[in-house]
Amino acid sequence: MNTDNFSRLPDEKRRAVLCAGFACFAKDGYKKTAVSEIAERAGVSKPLLFHYFESKRGMYTCLFEFAIREITERMRAGTEDFFESIAIATDIKMETMRAFPGMDDFMFSLIRSREPEAAELQKRANAAQYKAAADLLFQKVDRSRFKDGIDIDTALSLVSWVSEGYLRADADKERETVLTEINRYMGIVKTALYKEEYL
Amino acid sequence: MNTDNFSRLPDEKRRAVLCAGFACFAKDGYKKTAVSEIAERAGVSKPLLFHYFESKRGMYTCLFEFAIREITERMRAGTEDFFESIAIATDIKMETMRAFPGMDDFMFSLIRSREPEAAELQKRANAAQYKAAADLLFQKVDRSRFKDGIDIDTALSLVSWVSEGYLRADADKERETVLTEINRYMGIVKTALYKEEYL
DNA sequence: AGCGCTATTGACCGAATCGGTCAATAGCGT
DNA sequence: ACGCTATTGACCGATTCGGTCAATAGCGCT
Secondary structure, rough: OHHHHHHOOOOHHHHHHHHHHHEEEEEEEEOOOOHHHHHHHHHOOOOHHHHHOOOOHHHHHHHHHHHHHHHHOOOOOOOOOHHHHHHHHHHHHHHHHHHOOHHHHHHHHHOOOOOOHHHHHHHHHHHHHHHHHHHHHHHHOHHHHEEEEEHHHHHHHHHHHHHHHHHHOOOOOHHHHHHHHHHHHHHHHHHHEEEEHHH | HHHHHHHHHHHHHHHHHHHHHHHHHHOOOOOOOOOHHHHHHOOHHHHOOOEEEOOHHHHHHHHHHHHHHHHHHHOOOOEEEEEHHHHHHHHHHHHHHHOOOHHHHHHHHHHHHHOOOHHHHHHHHHHHHHHHHHHHHHHHOHHHHHHOOOEEEEEEEHHHHHHHHHHOOOOOOHHHHHHHHHHHHHHHHHHHOOOOOOO
16 A cells, blocks of 8 residues: 555565666666566566555655665775775675665666656765765775875776776676676776885 | 668758667667657657658667768777777767767667667677777787786776776766866876886 | 455556657748 | 658557556465
8 A cells, every 4th residue: 555565575575576676767767667567577466566555656765765774774884995995885785786686776877867756866865875885984094095196086986987897797797706806806906096005 | 761861861950860869779778769759859850750760660770870880980990009099999989979979878778788679780789899999999009018917808898997987977078078087097097007117 | 164354466447658640831942 | 833852730549658446365363
């Protein structure tokens, strides 16, 4: 009936519905996502979705609330080493992606979206996900380890582009492969950002 | 009426139609793109599109043919320095993006697409765009300049992720800004990939 | 067994949108 | 005045949309 009903779903089915919604909304945006598509992807019928969510819009915001809650709960502090903090961030992201595939894409697409439906949520998403993440994860970072001319924003941009590019290049990779390969690329990038004494 | 009519369009309107099609198909894929959406974005009426293209499918393949032709025409050879070749590639990409915004996204989305409509085009796109580009641009590259453990594929991945990440971060940047900023990031990456004697 | 409550769905609704057409108009060279 | 092309508002049948409903399936309680 209403939003609260959603939490009563059995775990496995709830996860399926969540992930289906995340994936579809992330892929096609709000308007171009059909409820029946989410239902099919989740392996349930369309009326069932309307039994747990009051409407398509309600489903959208409900997924958002869930994602915000999940992300902030998983967030934890970083260390004084930038790349250790990056590793922590990557690990959090991997955990999240494994638990709820598509959730990260959903939040990302929301921030980028120009759909009016997303406008109100963008600020909260941005604040909750990236600002909070950056603050918590990189607060302790010892910036004196960077080469001259490298500030933390530059470093963060470079590193995130590399890791995102790597993950985007092939979505069907094993967790182990991702971790070792990302480490390899981070090692390369590290030589570009850190003073030699900290390598 | 048929595909050939398309070339008779006045330049400005042709460009508008092309870019609108590129942007829409890239954003939503073949199935979820409405012809009326392309028409609206291009600032023309829907019947006009069906006057120049025989069908929606015809428009899709026509855009593809145009993009392939455009890309291969703009392609030119690189140098023995990897980063000079990268600069050439970036410049080609910038030229293309300025001439036909969305075209690059269109080709990229096509390669990534899992829609059956795209299946036949993917191989040609892949071959025409990336293989040919890599062959021409990086054939002359002197690989001995790389640090030990860095091969050209690794270097190419890193560099392309960084530049794509930068471009993706904000689509509304001036050409000058992009070139200088990309150069800055490439300078940083260069220290990670090149032996010191070649910096 | 019987009752009550929830989970679940096939079938269906009116409304909107889809790809595509057509007849009519506007414009332009001759 | 003619012919030809460019251009579009209005429209078509078909499909898909978000959402509903009545009916069924399943499970806990007595």
